[in-house]
Amino acid sequence: MSLPIIILLIVIGAVVVLLSVVVVVAFVRSRRLAKVPALPPPCKCPACGSEQMDVFLSGLWDGEDSAGRGTGGTSQIGTCKSCGVHCQHLSVWDNDTKESRYESRVLTDEQWQRETGSAMRRQREASEQPFITGGQNHVA
Ligand SMILES: [Zn+2]
Numbered sequence: 377m378s379l380p381i382i383i384l385l386i387v388i389g390a391v392v393v394l395l396s397v398v399v400v401v402a403f404v405r406s407r408r409l410a411k412v413p414a415l416p417p418p419c420k421c422p423a424c425g426s427e428q429m430d431v432f433l434s435g436l437w438d439g440e441d442s443a444g445r446g447t448g449g450t451s452q453i454g455t456c457k458s459c460g461v462h463c464q465h466l467s468v469w470d471n472d473t474k475e476s477r478y479e480s481r482v483l484t485d486e487q488w489q490r491e492t493g494s495a496m497r498r499q500r501e502a503s504e505q506p507f508i509t510g511g512q513n514h515v516a
Pocket residue numbers: 421422423424425426456457458459460461
């Protein structure tokens with residue numbers, strides 16, 4: 377095979393992979409939106425069992441399960457008011473049972489910083505420049 381054909385095949389392969397990822401994400405999103413209204417159970421601290429949590433971040437996430445199928449759900453990251461550990465509560469779409477299940481885990485300092493770092497940076501920038509109107513002149 378000549379080089380241009382190999383490059384062409386690689387490009388086609390990349391496009392196919394990209395398209396399938398987009399389709400899977402769109403499929404998971406639309407299915408999740410149809411199911412979302414079920415309220416998750418109260419967040420329990422994985423370390424001490426307290427339901428009192430200072431939620432720092434909450435939102436949606438997308439990913440893959442252990443079999444490589446698209447999954448996702450809601451995510452809450454916060455600090456336990458009782459024992460002070462950082463923890464994350466996730467709802468995870470289970471492709472086998474076709475239901476969301478819920479997981480709690482303790483975050484290490486490193487994970488906490490990775491999860492919250494960009495949000496903290498945004499908050500700091502917003503508080504330093506409270507009166508931004510229109511376009512930003514200085515992009516860091
Ligand atoms: Zn706790």
